Amino acid sequence: MEIPVNTEERIRLAAQHVFQKKGLSGARMQDIADEAGINKAMLHYYFRSKEKLFDLVFLESFQKIFPKINSILTSEDNLFQKIEHFVFEYITVINQNPHLPLFVVNELAKNPELFLQKLFSTNEGAPKVDKLIKQIEEEINKGTILPIKPVNLFLNIISLCVFPYVGKPLVQIILNMDDEQYKGLLEQRKQEVLGFVLNAIKA
Amino acid sequence: MEIPVNTEERIRLAAQHVFQKKGLSGARMQDIADEAGINKAMLHYYFRSKEKLFDLVFLESFQKIFPKINSILTSEDNLFQKIEHFVFEYITVINQNPHLPLFVVNELAKNPELFLQKLFSTNEGAPKVDKLIKQIEEEINKGTILPIKPVNLFLNIISLCVFPYVGKPLVQIILNMDDEQYKGLLEQRKQEVLGFVLNAIKA
DNA sequence: GTCTATATATGGATAGAC
DNA sequence: GTCTATCCATATATAGAC
Numbered sequence: 211m212e213i214p215v216n217t218e219e220r221i222r223l224a225a226q227h228v229f230q231k232k233g234l235s236g237a238r239m240q241d242i243a244d245e246a247g248i249n250k251a252m253l254h255y256y257f258r259s260k261e262k263l264f265d266l267v268f269l270e271s272f273q274k275i276f277p278k279i280n281s282i283l284t285s286e287d288n289l290f291q292k293i294e295h296f297v298f299e300y301i302t303v304i305n306q307n308p309h310l311p312l313f314v315v316n317e318l319a320k321n322p323e324l325f326l327q328k329l330f331s332t333n334e335g336a337p338k339v340d341k342l343i344k345q346i347e348e349e350i351n352k353g354t355i356l357p358i359k360p361v362n363l364f365l366n367i368i369s370l371c372v373f374p375y376v377g378k379p380l381v382q383i384i385l386n387m388d389d390e391q392y393k394g395l396l397e398q399r400k401q402e403v404l405g406f407v408l409n410a411i412k413a
Numbered sequence: 414m415e416i417p418v419n420t421e422e423r424i425r426l427a428a429q430h431v432f433q434k435k436g437l438s439g440a441r442m443q444d445i446a447d448e449a450g451i452n453k454a455m456l457h458y459y460f461r462s463k464e465k466l467f468d469l470v471f472l473e474s475f476q477k478i479f480p481k482i483n484s485i486l487t488s489e490d491n492l493f494q495k496i497e498h499f500v501f502e503y504i505t506v507i508n509q510n511p512h513l514p515l516f517v518v519n520e521l522a523k524n525p526e527l528f529l530q531k532l533f534s535t536n537e538g539a540p541k542v543d544k545l546i547k548q549i550e551e552e553i554n555k556g557t558i559l560p561i562k563p564v565n566l567f568l569n570i571i572s573l574c575v576f577p578y579v580g581k582p583l584v585q586i587i588l589n590m591d592d593e594q595y596k597g598l599l600e601q602r603k604q605e606v607l608g609f610v611l612n613a614i615k616a
Numbered sequence: 617g618t619c620t621a622t623a624t625a626t627g628g629a630t631a632g633a634c
Numbered sequence: 635g636t637c638t639a640t641c642c643a644t645a646t647a648t649a650g651a652c
Binding site: 217248249251252255256 | 636638
């Protein structure tokens with residue numbers, strides 16, 4: 211994690227950090243400038259406005275999640291491989307950016323109107339879950355897994371992967387865990403989630 | 414949902430609504446005044462400052478979640494009854510306040526220092542999960558459920574209950590569902606979550 | 617208790633020197 | 635490109651009339 215020499219990149223990283231921590235309305239341009247080690251005026255020189263800077267950060271955050279999901283969902287793996295890949299890859303990504311899910315979810319919730327245009331104008335579009343849904347239905351028909359609404363299974367998997375990160379502060383209070391203990395809990399989630407899901411669906 | 418006649422109560426409800434939707438930093442006193450149908454000055458007359466008003470709203474939100482959880486967790490039910498009660502009650506509460514979990518989680522994450530004093534000074538304290546943990550261990554020893562780290566099981570249950578609400582905007586994009594469809598999905602989560610969990614742990 | 621008007625602080629954005 | 639100084643809009647908070 212060496213500090214980039216060029217100013218624009220330093221600002222980008224500082225903005226990412228501050229926005230993810232405080233959100234759009236909570237972040238101060240001064241905070242970003244301080245963290246980047248430069249002056250407030252520089253932010254406007256490079257990125258024009260707070261909103262433009264935020265849009266960039268948000269889009270980049272979004273793109274950290276979706277392409278990888280998509281490539282797994284549309285792969286040629288069978289259902290069980292796909293679930294394993296999804297769980298492992300997804301938790302790995304989140305582990306590298308633990309504040310990312312809450313940031314994305316929260317800003318999406320606060321700007322219900324903005325996200326669509328920003329997303330679909332630049333991105334390849336929302337993930338394609340059709341193939342996974344179809345695979346789930348096939349396995350149910352074959353009798354290899356128990357009947358379940360495919361959408362529910364997908365939602366369950368995502369919930370198990372993501373919530374421990376999104377809900378961290380709340381769960382820590384409930385379980386009375388310090389940061390170190392919670393980190394340990396998160397580290398073995400890949401195996402835990404995978405095992406739990408496979409148990410739940412196996413016929 | 415009739416509108417209260419007395420001003421203080423109107424402000425409280427308006428504040429709750431606006432804060433839950435926009436968060437502390439995103440909410441404007443003017444928004445709250447407008448929604449309450451009174452003047453900005455009134456807010457300060459009754460609640461002194463934005464921060465004090467927020468603290469009240471946040472604490473009330475918090476207290477909507479915890480007492481009920483606690484009473485279930487410490488009850489004399491056996492493990493399976495307890496899981497069923499927890500899932501049904503918890504999802505019912507969230508269904509009545511769908512914005513509550515994201516609000517609480519988000520503000521907790523943004524104010525890591527504030528929450529402890531505010532909470533523990535007024536509340537009966539964090540939920541007691543010890544009893545549940547012990548019950549899980551007992552059932553594992555008896556062989557009625559598969560081995561699992563008790564904390565993981567608890568975390569899994571909460572994740573399955575809460576994430577569909579917290580992650581709504583994101584999940585809706587992924588699954589390409591409109592509000593009506595998503596509402597339908599949420600309505601059958603009680604049965605879905607309970608069945609999924611029981612399948613996953615049954616020996 | 618409720619309003620209008622105003623004070624005060626904060627934060628995003630720009631001007632202009634270097 | 636980078637800085638300091640400043641402008642200006644917005645938002646919280648208060649004063650004071652009714």
